[in-house]
Amino acid sequence: MARKVIHVALNGVTGRMGYRQHLVRSLLAIREQGGIALDDGNVLYPEPVLVGRSEERLRAIAERHGLSRWTTSLDEVLGDPDIDVYFDTQVTSAREDALRRAIAAGKHVYTEKPVAAAAAAAFALAEAARAAGITHGVVQDKLFLPGMIKLRRLVREGFFGRVLSVRIEFGYWVFEGDGIPAQRPSWNYRAEDGGGIVLDMFPHWTYLLEELFGPVRAVYARRVTHLPRRWDEAGEPYAVTADDAAYAVLEFDGGAVGSVNSSWAVRVNRRELLEVQVDGTHGSAVAGLRNCAVQHKVSTPMPVWNPDLPDPLDYQAMWTDMPDTMAIDNGFKAQWELFLRSAARGEPFRWDLFAGARGVQLAELAMRSSDEGRRVEIPAAGSTVPGGTA
Structure with a gap:
């Protein structure tokens, strides 16, 4: 050897x-x-x-x-x-x-x-x-995360039936840096240095969603700067020029609808920093970095809306965590x-690099959607992209 x-x-x-x-x-x-x-x-x-x-x-x-x-x-x-x-x-x-x-x-x-x-x-x-x-x-x-590997297995084995919707919740509170040092570098919040959560995270969402659910064909997005002032690594204040949160609605080729919330100005109340919920006609799943919980159609409870009484159902207890059936490397x-x-x-x-370019394309069109306040269609591979060729 x-x-x-x-x-x-x-x-x-x-x-x-x-x-x-x-x-x-x-x-x-x-x-x-x-x-x-x-x-x-x-x-x-x-x-x-x-x-x-x-x-x-x-x-x-x-x-x-x-x-x-x-x-x-x-x-x-x-x-x-x-x-x-x-x-x-x-x-x-x-x-x-x-x-x-x-x-x-x-x-x-x-x-x-x-x-x-x-x-x-x-x-x-x-x-x-x-x-x-x-x-x-x-x-x-993110395709190689244990939770996403489990989610991909569910998709491939037809667990969901027809996929209806996909929801991504991502983010956490990044400290401003004036008291507690920020846990992300300051250039992330300066557009002139390539910062911004749309350009950073939407390329991730592109490959993850493409792999699991097929091409995204349209986007409506709103990007914002929630915290306009932060402090850099030297403790000096600076004006934030990039978006630190984005909220988007996506449309897939197959008819499913996605919603994606990404924020560095949100406090976490979920099991993990990233969660992807998929709802289908036959079942649902919520996957994170490591975990993936499922609920099949036959195990779905029947909630009744009654704000006058405490809800007797423990909804989270009705989901089942998928087991770890294999060793997964970094x-x-x-x-x-x-x-x-x-x-x-x-x-x-x-x-x-073409896969990487499609991620930049989604980020760019999401920013255009936000700036123009409208839904933007995403050209199919091989067609003309405004400002370039796909």
């Missing part, structure tokens, strides 16, 4: 997500398990090369984990013929240019979301990657393994 090394340049690894999920819990975890088994009996072994702006922080991470290569020069890694894969987890505003340069350099590319700030630019990146003949992919981590790591296998073979990746 031979070890086949694949060199991966990670740009933005000094950030929380880049460091914790992509480096430590994905690539380093893959190395610790001995690599990725290939069909030919060999093992694919990732060799990370750290890229970023802070020499001091890069050196500290490299020394902490015994890594030999790091650099503050993107040109250096893109010009190195030994680098096989370029991965981007920078701030949104820096991602498009770096991806374009990596594609031009002939590297396989894997990236966080959103892939660009505008749909036309995102589709242009996807077209460039396809023309270059490289393997390209976008992180779609979602980021699981998708990294799939992508690296595809890149090593030079094969297309299922969740490619």
